[in-house]
Amino acid sequence: MDVLSDVISAMRIGVPHSSHTRRIAPWQDHFPAAPGAGFHIVLAGSCLLVPDDGAPLTLRVGDVAFLTRGVGHALTAVSGEIEAETVLLCGAYQLDPSRTHPLLDGLPQVLHLPARLGHDAAVRATVDLLASELEQNLPGSSSTVIALLDVLLLLILRTWLGETSHPATSWAAALQDPGIATALRTMHEDIARPWTIPELAAVAGMSRATLTRRFTALVERAPLAYLTWWRLTTAARLLRDSEATVAAIAAQVGYGSEYAFSAAFKRQHGLAPGRYRVIPERSLRTATK
Structure with a gap:
């Protein structure tokens, strides 16, 4: 798996849900803060997105707003509009607070993809399919909608991370750096291998010193420290999502003994x-403090 897909797989829990709604001005919907992430896509008309603790954002046809950390917010008709129709596609994802990843932690609380990005061919095609499935409610739609929501989450993040007009986060820069991205992908693809700095430097096509310096600056952990952290984050997902024994999971993420794995x-x-x-x-956040 690539790094972005891995990150989403590690954090996502439960079943995502979505809605296809029409509103006639004046109107307002409030969404309380919740652990997770969500999106709003304007299919027709316009509206204002008003975070509980941020500045209002005008959304027009084709715009995508992705809320990375479940911040409370309202959607409302544009001031002064009467009987204007707004059509929205909205969705929400549950994320495990005990398995957060710095790739998402470093993002703004609201990502705005204006229409020129929201009309990215892959994003647009997925949005159209999702809207159609929600509107028609045909046999098999429940499974199709879940799959499309997962695809849309990856496409939104990929589009934003690949955009150069916003200030790059360190992780966006890491994924755009050929050498560092290769080192990350290599570790994710073979998590159990006892990687060394010389091996990773060779894969990345740079010196050991350059790899360590650039990797640490962008990823905010040294290469082998990140590898250890990612192994244990992956192990947390496997413990919750599989029936594999602790010993089997320890081996799968690169630990030679169950004791060493348990201690780490x-x-x-x-x-x-x-x-x-x-x-x-729901108790993990408190239990792990």
Whole structure:
């Protein structure tokens, strides 16, 4: 898997949901803060997105607004409009607060893809399919909608991270740096391999010193420290999403013994693997503090 897909797979929990709505001005909908992420796409008309703690943002046809951390917000008709119709496609994703990734942590709380980006061919095609499935409610739509929501999440993030007109986050820069992106992808593709700095430098096509300096600056962890962190983050997902034994998961993420894995896991997550596996997701934030 590529890095972005890996990150989303590690964080996503539960089933995403979406809605296709029409509003006639004047109108207002409020969305309380929630753990997760969500999006609003304007299919017709316009509206204002008003974060609970931020400046209003005008959304027009083709615009995509992605809320990265479930911030509370309102959608409302544009001031002064009477009987104007707005058509919206909205969606929400649950994210595990115990498995956050710096790639998403570093993003603004609201990503705005104006129509010129929202009309990216892949984004547009997925939006059109999703809107059609929600509107027609045909047999199999439930499964189709979930799959399309997962695709749309990746496309929105990929489009924003690849855009150069906004201030780049360190992780956006890391994914656009050929050498660092290659090192990251290599570690993600073979997480259990006992990678060394010389091996990663050779894969990235740079010296050991350059790799360490650039990787640490952009990823905000040294290469092998990131590898350890990602192994244990992946292990957390496997503990919750699979029935594999702790010993099997330890081996899958590169640990030679269950004891060494358990000790490392507890240092990062604050809980032993077995305890982490059974504690309810909603309690993890408190339990791991």
